[in-house]
Amino acid sequence: MRATSTAVFMVLMAFSVAHAQDRQASATMMNAEGNEAGTVTFAETPSGVLHITVEMTGMPPGAHGFHIHETGECDPEGGFESAGGHYVGDDDNAHGIMNPEGPHAGDRPNVHVGQDGVLKIEYFTDELSISGDDSPLMDEDGSAVVVHGSPDDYESQPSGEAGDRIACGVIE
Ligand SMILES: [Cu+2]
Numbered sequence: 767m768r769a770t771s772t773a774v775f776m777v778l779m780a781f782s783v784a785h786a787q788d789r790q791a792s793a794t795m796m797n798a799e800g801n802e803a804g805t806v807t808f809a810e811t812p813s814g815v816l817h818i819t820v821e822m823t824g825m826p827p828g829a830h831g832f833h834i835h836e837t838g839e840c841d842p843e844g845g846f847e848s849a850g851g852h853y854v855g856d857d858d859n860a861h862g863i864m865n866p867e868g869p870h871a872g873d874r875p876n877v878h879v880g881q882d883g884v885l886k887i888e889y890f891t892d893e894l895s896i897s898g899d900d901s902p903l904m905d906e907d908g909s910a911v912v913v914h915g916s917p918d919d920y921e922s923q924p925s926g927e928a929g930d931r932i933a934c935g936v937i938e
């Protein structure tokens with residue numbers, strides 16, 4: 767009896783450890799024409815820091831605003847306005863790292879695309895999470911990754927004057 771419950775406990779422990787390390791979410795990106803444009807992956811790491819990987823193609827060369835928006839809905843017909851405003855997080859900050867009251871939790875660095883239209887980035891952050899009480903990315907109405915036509919000026923309210931929403935992906 768005791769051996770059995772110990773064995774069950776150990777199996778459960780092994781499962782939860784594996785689960786914690788493997789937890790991952792991703793967004794399949796769609797461009798303004800409604801075609802697939804790549805993937806953004808969010809992976810939890812053993813340190814608790816979130817590892818973000820961006821792999822997109824067919825992007826217009828130049829600098830683009832890149833944010834997490836508050837609603838997990840990407841409708842190209844409406845210019846991806848369905849994704850709502852920036853994900854704000856718990857602190858109700860203003861937009862932009864250049865604002866003393868900023869930034870939003872969903873404010874991410876601008877991304878830069880070369881002449882080949884390829885965007886490949888990886889970085890990590892502890893400002894976002896895909897699990898637990900402060901899981902901004904997987905709340906009830908979800909959230910979305912949005913890429914803009916122009917760079918974020920990191921300052922203008924409410925969203926950095928980053929222009930049209932040229933790609934969007936629901937985080938799931
Ligand atoms: Cu945005």
Ligand SMILES: [Zn+2]
Nearest residue numbers: 852861870873
């Ligand atoms: Zn913002």
